[in-house]
Amino acid sequence: MRTRHAGAATLAALTALTLAACGGGEVGGGGGEETGGADGGETIKIGIKFDQPGLGYQDGSEYTGFDTDVARYVAEKLGFSEDQIEWVEAPSANRETMLQTGQVDMIFATYSITDERKEQVAFAGPYFIAGQDLLVAEDNTDITGPDDLEGKNLCSVTGSTSAQRIKDEYAEGVQLVERPGYAECVTALTAGQVDAVTTDDIILAGLAAQDANKGKVKVVGNPFSEENYGVGLPQDNDRCEDINAAITSMIEDGAWEEAVTSNTEGTGYTPNADLNPPTTDACA
Ligand code: GLU
Secondary structure: OHHHHHHHHHHHHHHHHHHHHHOOOOOOOOOOOOOOOOOOOOOEEEEEOOEEOOOEEEEOOEEEOHHHHHHHHHHHHOOOOHHHEEEEEOOHHHHHHHHHOOOOOEEOOOOEOOHHHHOOOEEEEEEEEEOEEEEEEOOOOOOOOHHHOOOOEEEEEOOOHHHHHHHHHOOOOOEEEEEOOHHHHHHHHHOOOOOEEEEEHHHHHHHHOOOOOOOOEEEOOOOOOOEEEEEEEOOOOOOHHHHHHHHHHHHHOOHHHHHHHHHHOOOOOOOOOOOOOOOOOOOO
């Protein structure tokens, strides 16, 4: 008994050493609390939005949207089947902290790659390029772009590039209201509390197509930025190259196109074809 026990322990130790030496099979990087195990019980924690239909959306026990489809594809290439994925809500304002504290291993959450964010986290990708736009009431005719916002109440989300750009470039005369998520902003818009909502066009299109909002709001369709959606990673990760390879493979084998099409169906949204599909950046 004793011998057998010691044998098993030795084997486990050897296996761990071998895995560490090969750098394979390790769910490493970033102080995450991945539970190892030769029993195949490893999981990976993926941060997504829960309230952005067509991108990252919690529908009962299902998680749908383009971000989740890219995440599933990438996870699979990293060796994680869907039932090994633990989906975690990653609101815009919390993403950097969640990666830094190991609450998640990677983030697929309409997360724009920016130099400022790169001071705190790393990115693979991009896997999609969107553009900041405006959502207004269906019958609105006076807001056709960001220059028409003077004297208006505008809603966006705390910690987003969307809110930051308004503060940096269009702050004068704009009353910016910040909410934790874009769905809350759309509620404020349909209730007449704000004149417009701003964030990426693909996010606005998904929200506008929801039954509750249909016929009440419209996307202006005049994008004024380039938002490169990256896969957020802890800075000390060892996964960036593998994730980029997975994204490239998803684009080449047609799964990317299929995911874009199925997740934007019925929204009237088409990606900017000059920018999509993108080419991944070199890993830092
Ligand atoms: N892509 C922008 C960002 O990363 C806006 C969307 C979002 O808040 O997730 O901040």
